[in-house]
Amino acid sequence: MTDHVNRDPHPAGHGHPHGHPHGAPASVPGTISHDLRESTSDLHTAAERSELQRLLVSGRASRSQYAEHLSQMFLVHRALDAALRAASEASPAVRTVVRDEHFQEPYLREDLAFLGVNPESIEPVPATTAMTARIAGVAAADPVALLGYHYVLEGANNGNRFIARAVAGVVGQRPGGPGTRYLDPYGERQREVWSAFKRDIDSVELDAATRGRMIGCAREMFAAVATIGDEVIARTSMASVSSGAPGPALS
Ligand code: HEM
Numbered sequence: 001m002t003d004h005v006n007r008d009p010h011p012a013g014h015g016h017p018h019g020h021p022h023g024a025p026a027s028v029p030g031t032i033s034h035d036l037r038e039s040t041s042d043l044h045t046a047a048e049r050s051e052l053q054r055l056l057v058s059g060r061a062s063r064s065q066y067a068e069h070l071s072q073m074f075l076v077h078r079a080l081d082a083a084l085r086a087a088s089e090a091s092p093a094v095r096t097v098v099r100d101e102h103f104q105e106p107y108l109r110e111d112l113a114f115l116g117v118n119p120e121s122i123e124p125v126p127a128t129t130a131m132t133a134r135i136a137g138v139a140a141a142d143p144v145a146l147l148g149y150h151y152v153l154e155g156a157n158n159g160n161r162f163i164a165r166a167v168a169g170v171v172g173q174r175p176g177g178p179g180t181r182y183l184d185p186y187g188e189r190q191r192e193v194w195s196a197f198k199r200d201i202d203s204v205e206l207d208a209a210t211r212g213r214m215i216g217c218a219r220e221m222f223a224a225v226a227t228i229g230d231e232v233i234a235r236t237s238m239a240s241v242s243s244g245a246p247g248p249a250l251s
Contacts, residue, residue: 033198043222052229059166074108079132087143125231148217
């Protein structure tokens with residue numbers, strides 16, 4: 001595996017290769033950020049259409065669904081943050097990309113505290129258990145490929161900003177305020193932080209095999225988040241059936 005940094009900056013481009021909204025700077029063909037985007041765009045479309053994401057973005061998720069979603073994502077981020085921290089120490093490539101502010105575990109802890117969830121008592125759904133085990137496996141075998149997982153969750157902040165608005169509106173909070181910090185960790189700096197992520201990952205020189213494994217990890221994370229969402233819906237529906245009442249709406 002090649003693991004060093006190419007200091008030549010890639011030029012930024014303009015345009016929308018496959019119709020993403022909101023005027024993102026174009027990805028440059030041949031770069032890893034471009035390949036990650038292109039090889040996961042089908043899964044992004046599926047993610048946007050998934051039931052939980054639709055409930056969240058429209059402000060129709062119940063408080064228990066939102067809390068369960070954050071709880072499961074907490075377990076995923078806790079595992080990934082730890083793996084990325086260790087990988088950053090060993091790998092210059094990982095160190096080039098990962099910034100302290102990318103670690104999402106503290107933001108999730110804030111939100112869970114606001115929602116009254118004890119992070120130590122969260123029961124993982126099966127897809128969360130599977131994903132955290134995979135993170136540990138990749139961390140041991142191929143730490144640079146962890147950047148594929150990181151790409152998905154860091155990129156998700158682009159859309160999560162919109163979800164934060166929907167969730168914040170109905171809980172009477174401002175986006176990025178209590179309870180929605182994870183969904184909008186960077187506020188007005190979102191574009192800047194995402195551009196820096198892409199610039200940094202594109203400055204890392206990767207051989208074809210490592211690129212392939214990174215893309216495989218990205219696809220895996222998209223699939224995991226989708227399955228976790230389905231399992232969150234199933235768990236919260238069962239809980240409201242057994243308690244005899246629908247989960248309280250956020251509003
Ligand atoms: C309702 C749900 C969602 C909406 C509305 C949404 C929306 C968006 C938007 C507007 C962007 C910026 C696109 C651009 O400017 O180029 C984006 C990017 C991205 N989103 Fe989502 N998203 C959603 C769900 C998700 C989920 C669940 C994930 C991951 C599990 C995800 C991962 C990503 C990634 C990785 C990018 C970066 C794409 C790139 O490489 O440029 N999104 N999303």
